[in-house]
Amino acid sequence: MKPGRTLQRKGSPMLLKRSLALLRTLTSATILLAGLGAASAAMAEDKAAILLPGSINDQSWNALGYSILQSLKSHGFATAYTENVADADEAEALRGYASQGYKVVMGHSGRFVSAMEQVAPDFPTTQFIAVSGNEGMAPNVMSVDYNNAQFGCQIGLLAARMSKTGKVAGVYGLEGVPNITAQAGAFRLCATKAGAKVTIIYVKDMEDAAAAKEAALSLIDQGADVLTGKLNAAIAGVVEAAKERNVYVTGRGFDQTKAAPDNVLTNIVEDWPSMLGKTVDEVKAGKPFGTFLQYGYDTAPVTGASLLYAEGTPFSPKVPASVVKELDDMAAQFKSGTLKIAPTQQDARSGS
Incomplete structure (x- = not known):
């Protein structure tokens, strides 16, 4: 055998077997540790x-x-x-x-x-x-909602400014429920303050679009030319009535704008992921809540909702710049705390 030949070989069969065995052991250990890490993360x-x-x-x-x-x-x-x-x-x-x-x-x-x-x-x-509740109990029962009164007030001002007849109206469900009272009552208070006459109708089912449409048509027949409301699926009926009679309306989401782009002025778009996300982050950090947590302009950057006609666009092009400024000024007053509103059930009453 020539000197140095053994050193030129890649490795003996025995050494190769030992290396493969070690590699299998290390690989198994890595997989096991990774599995334990994943299990720990899941736990x-x-x-x-x-x-x-x-x-x-x-x-x-x-x-x-x-x-x-x-x-x-x-x-x-x-x-x-x-x-x-x-x-x-x-x-x-x-x-x-x-x-x-x-x-x-x-x-x-x-x-x-x-x-x-x-x-x-x-x-x-x-x-x-x-x-969407309005109560809490210390230390660990809470409710979360957006400030329905603030946004209802803005819609009331918008409706009054956009009305040509001086008559505006709302179609709501769940009469007496606090967040409905807050939004409907604020709508009446702020539209009335802006010079409009307000009529409110309650329907029995938040999902019944046909009943909501019938109620909206009756309000239009009474002279209302701007409509609003807080309903679930039934809001589509209010928007459909507004489109058929060519009056203005506000909705709850971009689907309403798509259905009647010439009639919808804006939507109250609720931001539940931000509200609940901020809340649970604080819970994870060790802060328990035992109260009613309400998000609005005064809790920015999480405001709970936004007025949006389309993504990135607050109002329809039909809303004059002067009205937009009034609405922005109102939002600023809510944010600073110089404007507060506390609607009552009387403010949210059915009828005129």
Whole structure:
């Protein structure tokens, strides 16, 4: 054998086997550690759940609730939901999620607050949140909503300024519910202050577009030439009536603008992902809430809602610049706290 030949070989069979064995061992260890890391991350991930009064496929209120839940994934939450929760089953459903270690348990309307107040004392580390409620109980039952009075007031001013007949009107549901009272009452107060005569009609079903359209047509027949309202799927009926009779209307989303671009002046576009996202971030940081948290111009940058005709465009081109300035000035007054409004049930009453 020539000197140096052994050194020129890539490696003996025995050495190669040992190297492969070591590689397999290291690879297995890496996979195991990675698996343990993933499992630890999954175990550490916070969990959020929502109870819905209806189906996530309703293309309305409950579909919105489902989308709110999904938005929490970007805040580090694993999510779960229960649909079609009956009144009698609320407490049991809340307790079920809380007992499984869910950090945030939501109910998609103020109706869940009573059940939350029953269950919450047994689960002090769970934050219970009523979406669109108006009550809380220390230390861990809260409601979240946007400031319906502020935006209702702006819509009232806008309606009065855009009306040619001096008559404006609103179609609402759920008479007496606090956020409806806030928005409808503020609409009346601010439209009246701006010189318009206001009529309000309540319909029985927030989802019944046909009934809402009929109510809107009756208001138009009485001389109203600017309409508004706070409804779920039924708002489409109000917009359809406005389009048929060629009067102005405000809606709740860009779908209304697309349906009647020449008639819609703006929409109150609710920003639930920002409201709930900010709230749950604070909950994760260790801050419990036991109150009603309301977002508006005075809580910027998270205002809870925006007036938008289209993405990036607050108002229809038909709204004069002078009116836009008035509305912007009003928003600035709400932001600074120099303007406050507290509508009553009398302000939100049915009729004129």
